[in-house]
Amino acid sequence: MNVLIDKFDVFAGGFWLTLQICLLAAIGALLLGAVVAVLRISPVPPLRAVGTAYVNIFRNMPLTVVMFFAAFGLPALGSNADFLRLPGLDAVFNRLGTDLPYFRFALIALVLYTAAFVCEALRSGVNAVPPGQAEAARSLGLTFSQNLRHVVLPQSWKASVVPLGSVIIAMIKNSALAGFFGVVGDLAQTADQLTSAEGFAFVPVAIGISIGYLIMTVPLGALLDRIEKRQAVAR
Amino acid sequence: MTTGEPLIVLDSVNKWFGPLHVLDDVSLSVGRGEVVVVIGPSGSGKSTLCRTINRLEPINSGTITFDGQPLPAEGKALAKLRSEVGMVFQSFNLFAHKTILENVTLGPVKVRKEKPAAVRERALALLDRVGIANQADKFPAQLSGGQQQRAAIARALAMQPKAMLFDEPTSALDPEMVGEVLEVMTSLASEGMTMVVVTHEMGFARHAANRVIFMADGQLVEDAPPAEFFANPRSARAKDFLSKILTH
Numbered sequence: 001m002n003v004l005i006d007k008f009d010v011f012a013g014g015f016w017l018t019l020q021i022c023l024l025a026a027i028g029a030l031l032l033g034a035v036v037a038v039l040r041i042s043p044v045p046p047l048r049a050v051g052t053a054y055v056n057i058f059r060n061m062p063l064t065v066v067m068f069f070a071a072f073g074l075p076a077l078g079s080n081a082d083f084l085r086l087p088g089l090d091a092v093f094n095r096l097g098t099d100l101p102y103f104r105f106a107l108i109a110l111v112l113y114t115a116a117f118v119c120e121a122l123r124s125g126v127n128a129v130p131p132g133q134a135e136a137a138r139s140l141g142l143t144f145s146q147n148l149r150h151v152v153l154p155q156s157w158k159a160s161v162v163p164l165g166s167v168i169i170a171m172i173k174n175s176a177l178a179g180f181f182g183v184v185g186d187l188a189q190t191a192d193q194l195t196s197a198e199g200f201a202f203v204p205v206a207i208g209i210s211i212g213y214l215i216m217t218v219p220l221g222a223l224l225d226r227i228e229k230r231q232a233v234a235r
Numbered sequence: 236m237t238t239g240e241p242l243i244v245l246d247s248v249n250k251w252f253g254p255l256h257v258l259d260d261v262s263l264s265v266g267r268g269e270v271v272v273v274i275g276p277s278g279s280g281k282s283t284l285c286r287t288i289n290r291l292e293p294i295n296s297g298t299i300t301f302d303g304q305p306l307p308a309e310g311k312a313l314a315k316l317r318s319e320v321g322m323v324f325q326s327f328n329l330f331a332h333k334t335i336l337e338n339v340t341l342g343p344v345k346v347r348k349e350k351p352a353a354v355r356e357r358a359l360a361l362l363d364r365v366g367i368a369n370q371a372d373k374f375p376a377q378l379s380g381g382q383q384q385r386a387a388i389a390r391a392l393a394m395q396p397k398a399m400l401f402d403e404p405t406s407a408l409d410p411e412m413v414g415e416v417l418e419v420m421t422s423l424a425s426e427g428m429t430m431v432v433v434t435h436e437m438g439f440a441r442h443a444a445n446r447v448i449f450m451a452d453g454q455l456v457e458d459a460p461p462a463e464f465f466a467n468p469r470s471a472r473a474k475d476f477l478s479k480i481l482t483h
Contacts (some may be wrong), residue, residue, distance in 0.1 A: 029262055043309060070256035130328075132324060132326050133328060133330060133331065133388060135291060135324070135328060136322075136324065136328035136330070136387075137315075137328070137330070138291065138317060138323075139317055140317065140318060140341070140342035140389075140390070140391075140394060141314045141315060141317040141318025141319075141342065141346040141394070142314065142341075142342070142345060142346060143311065143315075144315050146345050146346070148347060150427055154332050154376075155330075155331060155332050210346060215365060223331035
């Protein structure tokens, strides 16, 4: 078990990189997922079709395949995912010292994949709002977007927050795949590095990285339980 | 009561729910200031009829005209029309996450873009009128059914509508709360509001309606002043219906 102490800085570095990927991917997935969810419940049939197609593709494809497409497909198309070098975001990447295309590829794959699940979690929340609420809003003359903003979404939040949390927890664990698609130094790839290249025993290393993931997921789960309890009181 | 051209006109309206013919060639016109009560057995299409007037239910054929304009398709124009037609639902449908006052002010502020301060004043006056001014800052779930329904009427009135639709407004209420809602509706009727009321309250039909419409199996079977309808129903279907509800 000495590896946990001797290589603490390596584990800590892996934890830090994984946390960065997860934070950025969670923000991206929540934003994109919200857009796709709005498409899927829109009254305009072509928009609904686009939203449904998106969910069908990314929810049903293994994340590994999405990662392959991002890490090998994008370069084949001549892209280094430089479109993610947005002013603010770019500064973050540089600051983190992770300005490598593979970091961006992994991020894109995680965001695309997770957004499909975020969309469905949000939509289940929308469906949990009694239809009479939206009907009353329409009968007052509220437009579709006003209806969503002032009546439906504020109430759907309650029912979406728990499934949404599960989606983000799953995403944190899914981020382990990034290490196998060129991202050097995240938790999962740290394990690979320590065991295959440096010859440490696998089990202690596996325990080490498990702790790393648990530090991220367990508090998130506890937070969700608290939110759920608070809502139960408010109801 | 009726002056000039009618406000609401339904012409040969047909609607199907799958194979079920819920509205079978219904034609009806409602004049300005008129109070029309729609009665009939459950499943006769009366609620559907009420909901087609602001297009909460789209129709399959026929035309519906409101204030001289045919009902527009889904979009901005329809939203504008709906803002001119108040609707009160059986299950109240107050916005559960907003206070009573916020429920009443939401439409005027967001749809009509009126100044919040002016709307607030009007909303409080309306809540006072329906007798629940002291409940303004509570949430719907904290009110009794009768209070909720009166708040829902105030919410619809805040838009200063040209007509009001009531879809079984007292059917979900405990008996002792029916009266307070009907009182508000009666005072509205006496002030000349155009109203289409789907209800089982025969007392209200008798004393507040200008006309009673009797529907059965999707068809408009009778259309008569209340005194005439209750004393002398012409169709066997209406006689049968009245004998069942009036014997108790």
